[in-house]
Amino acid sequence: MNCFPCFFSSEKKAKRNAAAASPGTNTKEFSPTVAPAPPSPLVGPLRSPDIAPKPANPVGNSSPQPSNTEPNNGNIAAQTFTFRELAVATRNFRPDCLIGEGGFGRVYKGTLEKTGKVVAVKQLDRNGLQGNREFLVEVLMLSLLHHANLVNLVGYCADGDQRLLVYEYMPSGSAEDHLFDLTEDQQPLDWFTRMRIAHGAAQGLEYLHEKANPPVIYRDLKTSNILLDENFNPKLSDFGLAKLGPIGEKTHVSSRVMGTYGYCAPEYARTGHLTVKSDVYSFGVVLLELISGRRAIDTAKPTQEQNLVTWAMPMFRDQKRYPELIDPLIEDDYPSKALNQAVAVAAMCLQDEASVRPMMADVVMALSFLTGPSHDTPSPASSTVPPLPDQMSITEGDSMDWGSSTSGV
Numbered sequence: 001m002n003c004f005p006c007f008f009s010s011e012k013k014a015k016r017n018a019a020a021a022s023p024g025t026n027t028k029e030f031s032p033t034v035a036p037a038p039p040s041p042l043v044g045p046l047r048s049p050d051i052a053p054k055p056a057n058p059v060g061n062s063s064p065q066p067s068n069t070e071p072n073n074g075n076i077a078a079q080t081f082t083f084r085e086l087a088v089a090t091r092n093f094r095p096d097c098l099i100g101e102g103g104f105g106r107v108y109k110g111t112l113e114k115t116g117k118v119v120a121v122k123q124l125d126r127n128g129l130q131g132n133r134e135f136l137v138e139v140l141m142l143s144l145l146h147h148a149n150l151v152n153l154v155g156y157c158a159d160g161d162q163r164l165l166v167y168e169y170m171p172s173g174s175a176e177d178h179l180f181d182l183t184e185d186q187q188p189l190d191w192f193t194r195m196r197i198a199h200g201a202a203q204g205l206e207y208l209h210e211k212a213n214p215p216v217i218y219r220d221l222k223t224s225n226i227l228l229d230e231n232f233n234p235k236l237s238d239f240g241l242a243k244l245g246p247i248g249e250k251t252h253v254s255s256r257v258m259g260t261y262g263y264c265a266p267e268y269a270r271t272g273h274l275t276v277k278s279d280v281y282s283f284g285v286v287l288l289e290l291i292s293g294r295r296a297i298d299t300a301k302p303t304q305e306q307n308l309v310t311w312a313m314p315m316f317r318d319q320k321r322y323p324e325l326i327d328p329l330i331e332d333d334y335p336s337k338a339l340n341q342a343v344a345v346a347a348m349c350l351q352d353e354a355s356v357r358p359m360m361a362d363v364v365m366a367l368s369f370l371t372g373p374s375h376d377t378p379s380p381a382s383s384t385v386p387p388l389p390d391q392m393s394i395t396e397g398d399s400m401d402w403g404s405s406t407s408g409v
Helices: 004-021 083-089 131-144 191-211 266-271 276-292 308-316 319-325 336-349 360-368
Strands: 098-102 105-111 118-124 153-157 164-168 226-228 234-236
Touching: 083 105, 083 118, 083 153, 083 164, 131 153, 131 164, 191 226, 191 234, 191 276, 191 336, 191 360, 266 276, 276 308, 276 319, 276 336, 276 360, 308 319, 308 336, 319 336, 336 360
Parallel strands: none
Antiparallel strands: 098 105, 105 118, 118 164, 153 164, 226 234
């Protein structure tokens, strides 16, 4: 059985071995290919002595969640899989099953043999120096947090040195897939679909910030981490960088700077001080991407246009210039008042001063007017969660690590 100390001991050993093998390697950029290992005996469930029970009937999740009928015995409420089961599900991790790659591993589409359920299987990079930390945080977070706008964790595998996460499959890919570099047969997202994606992502963040106890700072919001179901309903994915927020009289938590360049709040990049307002800034970047169809960072553009926020700032100050921000693929098919509102929300989220950025509940309210009536359906953000364990506040070092990915789960 692998408990928390066992994982951390393995991680430290992996770090020592990696450092000895390649002392000159830059871990910020090093991302070796993951090769499947031979199956090994099943490892027992993860354990945490203070894990609160998973809510049996979470409110506001449009998809019924499996209830935990067992008494709280300290086990993480997620299904365990053997490596062999997941190798069979993904046809031995064949390249044609690969649906995405990220800084911490690869994601494959698979079908569970026992149930026929289609899933997404993320195989963490065995040689990555932060693989176990990411694995633990994601299993813990998604086992305790349940919301219509958070991706559902089906289970995990901790066979030998293999670390895999199994999620519900999101057939429409990520928001990034539908905004940039579209193929000839892809239809661009219309205005209202973009606003529904923004609204749903905002509801997911509101839940993490204001319903979780203590609050959870997502720390890696970007369009590639917003996954879409068959109806383009959004769900936040990839919780490996998530961190518990400040409690009591604390105003922030200190952390080495992690995330994706272009989405990171300026005060967090400068000081390492992390608050829920750091996520609000990232949401402002995502909203601006949805409005404009431009990437947060695009080095193919002229120098003065490469940073999306820097490019947009002069237009924020003049409402007459707001139409210049709109994605040309939308053309004139959008309500001008809705554009004004959406740009105003993005501008508020992107304030340099964190204290004047809005709370996500205010963002949710503002965006709800852009997606049609929402008062007839209870908001998923009204659901509650049990207190989150201190074990998820995992000690981190002082270095900066900018992650990157080409797709979400």
